[in-house]
Amino acid sequence: MSILFFDLDGTLIDSAVGITRCVAYALEKLGEPVPPQRELRLWIGPSLRDSFGPLLNDPVRTEQAVELYRERFDLHGWAEHEIYPGIGAAIESLHRDGHRLAVVTAKNEPHARRIIDHLPFGHLFETVSGATADGSISHKPELIAVALERLRVSAGDCWMIGDRRMDMEGANSHGMNSVGVAWGFGGEDELRAAGATRIVHETGQLIGLFR
Known part of the structure; x- marks a missing residue:
């Protein structure tokens, strides 16, 4: 055993659909450009802060991005998977x-x-x-x-x-x-x-x- x-x-x-949509939602809300889909798929696996951090280069905005991601994930993203x-x-x-x-x-x-x-x-x-x-x-x-x-x-x-x-x-x-x-x-x-x-x-x- x-x-x-x-x-x-x-x-x-x-879960690619749910995760990438939530990342895009967070970045759009912050007025940031959204990376291409092939790049967004690389966000699947690492922690959110490890992915948002280098992109935003600002601890405060990184936390805002995490909260925005979770906002959409809680409503829709959790169910967007196969x-x-x-x-x-x-x-x-x-x-x-x-x-x-x-x-x-x-x-x-x-x-x-x-x-x-x-x-x-x-x-x-x-x-x-x-x-x-x-x-x-x-x-x-x-x-x-x-x-x-x-x-x-x-x-x-x-x-x-x-x-x-x-x-x-x-x-x-x-x-x-x-x-x-x-x-x-x-x-x-x-x-x-x-x-x-x-x-x-x-x-x-x-x-x-x-x-």
């Missing part, structure tokens, strides 16, 4: 096989919990570790540490499963194994460069990997 930590965006759900084909069946199978499951995401924790609560397989996750509102906990090493503490497990018994380098790097910081999922927003090259232990290309491969 393993303890499996799943990233949310790009791993369980394709579940990746087959991921629900994979989660259900892993749970039946006795693995313990959790979600570890840089998304604001209340928003992440809201999404998980509405997924048909969301009840199978024991906890959701997400970012704090003030950003004091927002990076994968910290978020993984919270999940480890909540579940009272050691990193050596856990795997981090995600689609971006932050997931792999977070796992590496704790000496954890990791699985990079190539169907998300990072891509195989990014995952390999970040030190993924294994890489899978289809959701069903997760079942065999841990069986």
Whole structure:
């Protein structure tokens, strides 16, 4: 039996529409130009402050942007996603096989919990570790540490499963194994460069990997 930590965006759900629309909304409200869609997709994974900060170069406006993003996300963005084909069946199978499951995401924790609560397989996750509102906990090493503490497990018994380098790097910081999922927003090259232990290309491969 393993303890499996799943990233949310790009791993369980394709949330590109909701996230990019909320980023664009925040920037438009601040009178800032909106980057092209291909650039906005790179915002999926890092914490909001890590993305808005370098662009706005102003701590006050960065916080305003985060609040505006959350304003739209709370109304619309949280529901603007699609579940990746087959991921629900994979989660259900892993749970039946006795693995313990959790979600570890840089998304604001209340928003992440809201999404998980509405997924048909969301009840199978024991906890959701997400970012704090003030950003004091927002990076994968910290978020993984919270999940480890909540579940009272050691990193050596856990795997981090995600689609971006932050997931792999977070796992590496704790000496954890990791699985990079190539169907998300990072891509195989990014995952390999970040030190993924294994890489899978289809959701069903997760079942065999841990069986």
